[in-house]
Each structure stands twice: as C-alpha cells, then as structure tokens.
Amino acid sequence: MATTLHPLTETDRVRRYTSPQMLLQIEEEIERNVAVYAGQPDEVISQRIEELKQEWSINRYLQANVAAVGLLGALLGLTVNRKFGVLTALAFGTFLLHGVRGWDPRIHTLRKMGIRTRSEIDREIYALKILRGDFKDLPADQGSRNLLPIREIMRAVNS
Amino acid sequence: MKTNRNEVERVRRHTPPKTQAKIEQRLERNVSFHGTRTKTDRARRIADLEEEWSIERHLDTTASALGLGGALLGLTVSKKWLLASAVVGGFLLQHAITGWCPPLTLFRRLGVRTRSEIDREKFALKALRGDFKDLALPGPGDRVSAAKDVTQAAKT
Numbered sequence: 220m221a222t223t224l225h226p227l228t229e230t231d232r233v234r235r236y237t238s239p240q241m242l243l244q245i246e247e248e249i250e251r252n253v254a255v256y257a258g259q260p261d262e263v264i265s266q267r268i269e270e271l272k273q274e275w276s277i278n279r280y281l282q283a284n285v286a287a288v289g290l291l292g293a294l295l296g297l298t299v300n301r302k303f304g305v306l307t308a309l310a311f312g313t314f315l316l317h318g319v320r321g322w323d324p325r326i327h328t329l330r331k332m333g334i335r336t337r338s339e340i341d342r343e344i345y346a347l348k349i350l351r352g353d354f355k356d357l358p359a360d361q362g363s364r365n366l367l368p369i370r371e372i373m374r375a376v377n378s
Numbered sequence: 379m380k381t382n383r384n385e386v387e388r389v390r391r392h393t394p395p396k397t398q399a400k401i402e403q404r405l406e407r408n409v410s411f412h413g414t415r416t417k418t419d420r421a422r423r424i425a426d427l428e429e430e431w432s433i434e435r436h437l438d439t440t441a442s443a444l445g446l447g448g449a450l451l452g453l454t455v456s457k458k459w460l461l462a463s464a465v466v467g468g469f470l471l472q473h474a475i476t477g478w479c480p481p482l483t484l485f486r487r488l489g490v491r492t493r494s495e496i497d498r499e500k501f502a503l504k505a506l507r508g509d510f511k512d513l514a515l516p517g518p519g520d521r522v523s524a525a526k527d528v529t530q531a532a533k534t
Contacts, residue, residue: 230428246533254525272386276493278434279385283474285438289445290467296452296460304452307463311445318439337385337493338428345501346532350521354510369410372505376498 232321233277233336241330245339253346264351271344276337277329284325285314348375386494388477389433393486401491405499413506420507427500432493433485440481441470501532 234242256267292306317323348354353375390398412423448462473479504510509531513524 230425250526250529253529254522257521257525273383274385276385279474282434282438282470286467286471286474290464290471293449293460293464293467297457297464301453301457304449304460307460308446308449308453311442311449314438315442315446318435318442338497341494341497342532346529349510349513349528349532350524354505369406369413372502373406373409375505376502
C-alpha cells in the first residue's frame with residue numbers, strides 16, 4: 220500500500236501535488252466512510268451514494284475561486300485602477316499552470332480542509348456499489364466478445 | 379440562475395440529448411472493445427483513462443489562457459482588454475455554479491467527457507477484469523468486515 224501513496228506515481232494531477240501524509244489521510248477517510256456505511260441497510264447506502272454525487276470536488280472549488288478573483292480584478296481594473304488587472308493575471312496564470320501541470324498554490328489549503336478530487340469521491344461511490352452487491356450477479360468472463368456480460372456491467376456502473 | 383447540486387450530472391444535463399447519446403454509445407463500445415483484450419492491454423487502457431483530460435480540465439485551461447491573455451493586454455495595451463477577462467471569469471464562475479457555460483456544447487460535441495463518465499468506463503473494465511469477483515460479500519448484517527477489501531479493490 221505504501222508504494223501506491225507515492226505522489227509522483229499518481230495519474231491524477233491533484234493527487235500528484237498532495238503530500239504523502241495527506242494522501243494517506245484521504246485513503247483512510249475513504250476506508251472509514253465505507254466501513255461505516257457497510258453496516259447500514261441498502262437504502263442508507265443508496266442515500267450516501269446520492270450525497271457523494273453532490274459533493275463538491277476540489278476542481279469545482281478551484282474553478283469558483285479563480286473565476287471570482289479573476290472577475291473581480293477585471294471589474295476593479297476597468298472601474299477603479301487598471302493595476303487591479305494584476306490580480307486577474309495572477310488568478311488565471313496560476314490556474315493555467317494547474318490546468319497544464321497540475322500544481323496549484325491553493326491545493327494545499329483545500330486539501331487540508333478535506334476537499335477531495337472527483338476520482339476519490341467516485342472511488343468511494345464504487346466501493347459502496349460493490350458492497351451493495353451491484354457487481355455480484357455478473358456472469359463470469361468467458362473471454363469471448365459475444366459472451367461478455369457488457370449489458371449487465373453497463374447496468375451495474377450506470378445505476 | 380439555478381444551482382445544480384449533482385456534480386455527476388450537471389454537465390450532462392446541459393449537453394444536447396443527441397450528443398449525450400453518442401457519448402454513452404462510445405462508452406459502451408469502448409468497454410466491449412477493451413474488455414476482450416489481454417490483461418496488459420486492459421491495464422494500459424485503465425491507466426490511459428486515469429490520464430484522460432476531463433471536460434473540467436479542458437474548460438479550465440482554455441478559460442485561464444483567455445483570461446490571462448486579456449489581463450496582460452489590459453495591463454499593457456488598452457484597459458478595455460480587461461473586459462475580455464471579465465467575460466471569461468463570469469462564464470467560468472457560472473460553470474462552477476450551474477455546470478453550464480458557452481463552450482460546453484462544443485467540447486461535448488468533440489467527445490470530451492466528465493470525470494465520472496471516464497470513471498464509469500474504468501470501473502466497467504475493472505468489473506470485466508474480475509476485480510470484484512472474488513470478494514467475499516456477506517449479507518448486510520456483516521458487511522463491515524468486507525469494507526477494507528472492497529475499498530482496496532476499487533482503488534487498484
């Protein structure tokens with residue numbers, strides 16, 4: 220498990236720039252959440268899945284933050300003093316870096332607040348779906364295209 | 379401005395039905411195509427999916443480039459360029475809150491997917507690979523004991 224928590228091996232760009240301790244904390248949180256809901260009836264698990272679908276991911280927080288600062292800077296630059304444009308340039312400049320490379324100065328603070336990426340949230344969703352038995356009754360993989368249980372699997376991931 | 383609380387659905391809800399149907403069809407086709415390939419190919423596909431640029435990343439990068447360009451021109455050439463940054467910032471804010479913004483339809487037509495759509499293909503492939511097959515799933519009474527294994531199966 221320790222090897223998978225090395226940030227540089229992460230395929231997710233936000234996880235790549237999250238400290239190892241914090242990655243571990245997030246993993247433990249997912250595991251704890253799943254364990255708590257595992258003991259609950261299916262209806263409660265389904266409710267939790269809906270909640271997780273509504274959880275704001277770190278990307279959405281960043282987007283809202285950058286957009287608000289960028290807009291404010293531009294408006295102040297137009298009305299008060301042109302120099303406020305620096306604020307806009309900084310907001311969009313760092314976000315461009317985040318878009319391309321993944322690093323962003325705001326990640327650390329948001330991660331400290333326990334904000335997760337969509338993939339991390341989705342992982343908790345699928346762990347709960349497995350526990351609910353969504354993937355239980357799938358026909359065995361026969362290794363041949365005609366026999367693949369595509370319909371059943373698509374139904375399981377789509378529900 | 380109606381806030382769309384469901385993050386998984388908010389972009390999909392603003393996608394034209396025909397485009398949405400195409401994205402769903404492609405997802406299913408990908409699963410049946412990659413599902414029949416060898417274990418190594420499937421593992422590579424899963425890694426590719428994790429690195430696939432989501433629609434959020436495309437929108438973020440485009441908006442940032444335009445917003446930064448507007449701000450730099452506004453600071454050096456003419457103050458009026460800041461108007462461009464303001465428009466970009468306004469639409470990006472709208473997207474963060476409601477899930478809609480003007481370039482959304484274009485990106486969706488090009489087949490750019492949401493992170494959850496990508497994750498759906500990933501987990502379908504994992505299920506086909508049998509990642510969830512050998513998990514001992516007790517009844518609702520004693521599922522807690524399986525929680526650790528299940529979380530691990532969803533991860534790798």
